[in-house]
Amino acid sequence: MAWLMLVVAGLLEVAWALGLKASQGFTRPLPSLLTILAMVASFYLLAQAMKVLPVGTAYAMWVGIGAVGTVLLGILIYGDSASPLRLLSLVLILAGLVGLKLAA
Secondary structure, X not given: OHHHHHHHHXXXXXXXXXXXXXXXXXXXXXHHHHHHHHHHHHHHHHHHXXXXXXXXXXXXXXXXXXXXXXHHHHHHHHOOOOOXXXXXXXXXXXXXXXXXXXXO
């Protein structure tokens, strides 16, 4: 259950990272509210997962899921660069996440 909470927390991190852009500096009320709710939920689930999982593993997985998801959705939604080096970097992050999961 802790791993599931951690994955959902990571996905919510993606939501709030993208929400920061959509809120335009917290000047748009609905995107701002949704961003704050996603932040609170993400931190709550991360904290719950850390009751069971090692702190370093949980935090790194949360950040990794958030980073990879945000970059991928940035490419798809906002037209961010999908250069080979960026994509290779994402593969390396994913390899690190798999390594952490296997070592946990």
